[in-house]
Amino acid sequence: MSRIRAENGIEKMKRHRIGVFSFNPKMRSSSHHGTSSIRELSSISHGRNFKSSFYDSSKHPFARAIPSLSFKSCHFCVRCAVSFRPCIDIHKGKVKQIVGSTLRDSKEDGSTLVTNFESDKSAAEFANLYKKDGLKGGHVIMLGADPLSQAAAIEALRAYPGGLQVGGGINLDNCLSYIDEGASHVIVTSYVFNNGQMDLERLKGLVNVIGKQRLVLDLSCRKKEDKYAIVTDRWQKFSDVYLDEEVLNFLARFADEFLVHGVDVEGKK
Numbered sequence: 001m002s003r004i005r006a007e008n009g010i011e012k013m014k015r016h017r018i019g020v021f022s023f024n025p026k027m028r029s030s031s032h033h034g035t036s037s038i039r040e041l042s043s044i045s046h047g048r049n050f051k052s053s054f055y056d057s058s059k060h061p062f063a064r065a066i067p068s069l070s071f072k073s074c075h076f077c078v079r080c081a082v083s084f085r086p087c088i089d090i091h092k093g094k095v096k097q098i099v100g101s102t103l104r105d106s107k108e109d110g111s112t113l114v115t116n117f118e119s120d121k122s123a124a125e126f127a128n129l130y131k132k133d134g135l136k137g138g139h140v141i142m143l144g145a146d147p148l149s150q151a152a153a154i155e156a157l158r159a160y161p162g163g164l165q166v167g168g169g170i171n172l173d174n175c176l177s178y179i180d181e182g183a184s185h186v187i188v189t190s191y192v193f194n195n196g197q198m199d200l201e202r203l204k205g206l207v208n209v210i211g212k213q214r215l216v217l218d219l220s221c222r223k224k225e226d227k228y229a230i231v232t233d234r235w236q237k238f239s240d241v242y243l244d245e246e247v248l249n250f251l252a253r254f255a256d257e258f259l260v261h262g263v264d265v266e267g268k269k
Helices: 010-014 123-132 147-159 175-180 200-210 245-251
Strands: 002-005 021-024 029-032 037-044 049-056 070-072 077-079 085-091 094-098 115-118 138-142 164-167 185-188 215-218 221-224 227-232 237-242 257-260
Touching: 085 123, 085 147, 123 138, 123 147, 138 147, 147 164, 147 175, 164 215, 175 185, 175 200, 185 200, 200 215, 221 237
Parallel strands: 002 021, 037 070, 085 138, 138 164, 164 185, 185 215, 215 257
Antiparallel strands: 002 257, 021 029, 037 049, 070 077, 085 094, 094 115, 221 227, 227 237
16 A cells, blocks of 8 residues: 655655555655565665564554665765554454455455455554554545444544544545544545546535545556556546546645555455
8 A cells, every 4th residue: 555645756656666655745755565564674884784674563464564764874864754554444344454456346247355364353452552552644444334344443543543544435524523533634535536537626625624634535546558547436446537747746735645555456465
């Protein structure tokens, strides 16, 4: 998964293939996320002292980690900003990791949901764990608008007020209620990219209600005709909006961050 601040990060996005990444225009940093380990890389004194270490993340099976790079010399120091964003995906009230492209409303095509992992811990337990470890900006994603998933998401937000973002079925009518429950941001896709098109009035309405600083636009995409089109409705429907520099610069006027999943590979091993 990829998270990016909404301004001044376009050049960094160009250097990475679409996977999941974060884009933060204010910090000018980009994030790569994995699903089962924290990777830390440091380069010191012109690369003479290179150290790579991997840490077990069994405590955080849904934490997504990004590499950290630092380079030092006697003449100058360049340090890359690092962000660690945990994620709590909720499906029918349970914390799971699924293969994103297998989530469907209809089973008419014969497809079945593929689950990599289902936890016996609640969303609130994970939220408390991330709060204890001081991990901010994680995502609570409701993979469906069922009451069990909504209740689990609200419990997680209450467990870690101000520390988590929430997405899944967010619209103008309910966005403020999730902020009131403790979400730092709401994450929106289908409400804005409606019926295959960008609905600018809906986007402006959200900004008017909660403010740009609390809005994350989910620009998750799938490859189509050698370009990446934003997909909606649990990643089942293609929009006519393709990710490029012009689109990102335009949307940066309305959002604090972008969240981008490479849907074709999300959750795959």
